[in-house]
Amino acid sequence: MHYQISATSVFNNDASILVKEANINFGTTVKTANSLPNPAELFLGSFAACMLKNVERFSEMMKFTYKRTTLEVKAERLDNPPRMDNIVYSLTIFSDDIKLNTSLLKKNIEKHGTIYNTVKLSCNISGTINTILQ
Numbered sequence: 001m002h003y004q005i006s007a008t009s010v011f012n013n014d015a016s017i018l019v020k021e022a023n024i025n026f027g028t029t030v031k032t033a034n035s036l037p038n039p040a041e042l043f044l045g046s047f048a049a050c051m052l053k054n055v056e057r058f059s060e061m062m063k064f065t066y067k068r069t070t071l072e073v074k075a076e077r078l079d080n081p082p083r084m085d086n087i088v089y090s091l092t093i094f095s096d097d098i099k100l101n102t103s104l105l106k107k108n109i110e111k112h113g114t115i116y117n118t119v120k121l122s123c124n125i126s127g128t129i130n131t132i133l134q
Helices: 039-061 104-113 114-122
Strands: 006-009 014-019 022-026 068-078 083-092 125-134
Touching: 022 039, 039 068, 039 083, 039 114, 068 125, 104 114, 104 125, 114 125
Parallel strands: 083 125
Antiparallel strands: 006 014, 014 022, 068 083
């Protein structure tokens, strides 16, 4: 598989990424630091998107159903050299399906997630998967 995106930025303004039919704006200036995602937050968003895509993927393979999921992702930024580390996630799955095996799901996400596996080569990742009956 191959992937491609296009990105643009304007001097003293912000930037955007074009992915297929989606335009994702992000902040590169101080004036939008509190309103637009920064590159580190987009990085964590990509990590989250990978996990959520795999919940959907493995729900079909493991034959479980769910109503929705929520995912919180936190990370530390180290200074020398500047990099992300210690990513911690908390995935909650709202489901009443007794076939949902969260330990197997976690193992599959950690083994087969493209972004997950790319990130774990350079930083620590830990997390939990919980279910809430609905």
